[in-house]
Amino acid sequence: MNQVPTDKIWEWLDAVPDPEIPVISVVDLGIVRDVCWDGGTLKVSVTPTYSGCPATSVISMDIETALRDHGIKDLRIETSISPAWTTDWLSEKGRARLEEYGIAPPQPAGGPERCPHCGSKAVEKVSQFGSTPCKAHWRCTDCLEPFDYFKCI
Amino acid sequence: MTQDEAFLQFLLRMGDNTLILGHRVSEWCGHAPVLEEDIALANTALDLIGQTQMWLGLAGEVDGGQSADDLAFLRDAWDFRNVLMVEVPNEDFGRTMMRQFLFDAWHSIMLGRLIKSSDERVAAIAAKASKEVAYHLERSSDTVVGLGDGTAESHDRMQAALDYLWPYVGEMFASDEIDAEMAKAGIAPNPADLRAEFDALVQRVLADATLTIPESEFAHKGGRNGKMHTEHLGHLLTQMQWLQRAYPGASW
Numbered sequence: 001m002n003q004v005p006t007d008k009i010w011e012w013l014d015a016v017p018d019p020e021i022p023v024i025s026v027v028d029l030g031i032v033r034d035v036c037w038d039g040g041t042l043k044v045s046v047t048p049t050y051s052g053c054p055a056t057s058v059i060s061m062d063i064e065t066a067l068r069d070h071g072i073k074d075l076r077i078e079t080s081i082s083p084a085w086t087t088d089w090l091s092e093k094g095r096a097r098l099e100e101y102g103i104a105p106p107q108p109a110g111g112p113e114r115c116p117h118c119g120s121k122a123v124e125k126v127s128q129f130g131s132t133p134c135k136a137h138w139r140c141t142d143c144l145e146p147f148d149y150f151k152c153i
Numbered sequence: 154m155t156q157d158e159a160f161l162q163f164l165l166r167m168g169d170n171t172l173i174l175g176h177r178v179s180e181w182c183g184h185a186p187v188l189e190e191d192i193a194l195a196n197t198a199l200d201l202i203g204q205t206q207m208w209l210g211l212a213g214e215v216d217g218g219q220s221a222d223d224l225a226f227l228r229d230a231w232d233f234r235n236v237l238m239v240e241v242p243n244e245d246f247g248r249t250m251m252r253q254f255l256f257d258a259w260h261s262i263m264l265g266r267l268i269k270s271s272d273e274r275v276a277a278i279a280a281k282a283s284k285e286v287a288y289h290l291e292r293s294s295d296t297v298v299g300l301g302d303g304t305a306e307s308h309d310r311m312q313a314a315l316d317y318l319w320p321y322v323g324e325m326f327a328s329d330e331i332d333a334e335m336a337k338a339g340i341a342p343n344p345a346d347l348r349a350e351f352d353a354l355v356q357r358v359l360a361d362a363t364l365t366i367p368e369s370e371f372a373h374k375g376g377r378n379g380k381m382h383t384e385h386l387g388h389l390l391t392q393m394q395w396l397q398r399a400y401p402g403a404s405w
Contacts, residue, residue: 051281052203081207082277084284128292129193133200133285137189153284 004072006035009042016066019058020132023101026059030089033080042067042075047085050133087152098150104138106152115140116147159334160272161215162234163341165224166331166377168208169235172225173386174256175201176393177243186246193292197253200285207278226397230387237376238321240386244314247300247307251314254293258354259325261290262347271339294358301362308363315364323372326351331378 013035014027026032026046034045044063048056060077067075087106090098095105104112104123114121120142128151130137135148179198185191209221216224239256243249264286267279300307328345335341359366375381396403 048203048281050200050203050285051207052199052201054199081281082273084277084281086284127189127193128288129189129196131192133196137192151288153288 003037003040004042004070006037009035009044009067009072012066012070013044013063016059016062019055019062021098021101021103023097024090024094026063028091028094028097030087030091030094031059031085032063038076040074042072043078044075045078045080047080049085051081053133055132085153087150090150102147103135104147104149106150108152110152112138112147112149115143115145117145118143154330154334156334156338157215159331160338160340161212162331163335164208164212164215165234166236168205168212168221168224169233170239170256170260171201171208172205173233173235173389174239174252175199175205176389177239178249178253180243181249190246194249197289197292200282200289204278204282204285207281211274211278222397226394230382230390231379233376233382233386234379235376235386236321236324237373237383238318238324240376240383240389241318241321242385244317245310247310248314248317250293250296250300251311252318253289254297254358255318255322255355256325257286257290257293258351258358259347261286262350262354263342263344266342266347270341275340297358297364298362301359301364311362312364315359316367319367320369320371320373323370324374324377327372327374327377329378 010027010032013032014025016026018024018026018029021029029049031047031049032044033047034043036043044067046056046060046063056079060079064075064077090106098105099116102116104114104116107113111125112123115123118140120140122141123138124141126137126139126146128136130148134151136151137146138149139146175198178194178201181191181194182198183191185194205225206221209224213219213221213224238252241252243252261283264279264283267275268283270276270279297311301311302308326344326348328343332341332343332345336343356366376383
């Protein structure tokens with residue numbers, strides 16, 4: 001098989017959903033750091049979001065399955081921890097989809113800009129930790145709904 | 154002691170602290186007083202276990218190709234190099250959170266220094282871990298203040314927790330020939346040099362929490378050099394290592 005151009009590979013990877021938040025892709029999440037050919041081997045470099053995130057090994061498996069389905073036989077997935085993952089690497093598309101899904105996207109100010117359900121700015125923190133390591137638990141004091149906030153790190 | 158031997162001991166100290174505390178904190182899973190606290194404790198434990206994989210993974214590499222799992226599940230109590238504070242039982246929620254705060258305060262300062270380590274692998278792990286630990290410290294500080302400056306009952310429990318745990322603080326800042334070797338190589342700071350920053354942070358938070366720091370400077374020691382762990386560590390390992398001991402080589 002001829003070497004598939006890497007921009008095509010990126011396109012394929014952009015169709016691999018995050019296992020915990022299926023509305024965004026692993027590319028949107030910013031955890032695919034590099035895709036390159038090393039001789040006949042395709043190297044994909046992935047960085048974990050949080051060091052103990054249980055989704056990390058599932059993500060590597062999903063990436064491998066997707067690429068094999070596209071006919072890539074010789075591939076190597078490498079974990080890179082430096083530079084450490086930051087929410088600055090979330091794509092604009094990913095941020096918009098998170099909000100549509102009901103998860104407030106990360107903000108440099110350290111808290112959600114508005115309630116992802118009703119848009120109110122009257123929000124308060126319930127806990128620094130939410131349903132997954134990457135999220136915190138907030139609530140809206142107008143519509144009274146709780147919601148997840150994607151922590152800024 | 155060669156620099157490589159000292160480096161291995163340093164990595165075991167970092168990884169065993171996060172492993173044993175991570176295991177202790179995970180014991181709360183399903184038992185915490187409210188759901189939010191249960192989730193927060195489980196997430197903290199998860200971060201600590203994740204950091205353990207990085208520290209012990211590197212230790213295994215340095216030590217001739219063992220895996221992080223080998224080091225976590227196949228060593229016996231005397232091989233562990235964690236400070237004694239992380240192995241004491243959780244007791245009530247107050248003591249758990251006080252221990253978390255005292256450890257987080259040390260941990261955040263230590264990792265902040267390690268980001269500048271001359272060893273780029275150590276610097277990379279520290280950069281990753283310190284982002285997570287910033288959240289741990291924020292939460293444990295808030296909780297210590299909330300409970301210390303809370304009701305008479307919560308105040309008394311937090312003061313009792315501080316009185317119980319304070320004698321375990323000194324060991325985090327004890328320095329020996331391993332630390333001297335690491336400091337000389339620019340790999341890690343001398344722990345004693347972190348004490349002033351730790352004291353400033355802890356005094357500020359505990360004052361907000363209306364708690365009184367005990368005057369005694371007595372410090373229990375023996376964990377980070379493996380000379381004398383508490384009896385609690387062996388009991389903890391019987392739980393944590395049970396599966397690998399009963400079914401060697403078992404995997405998912």
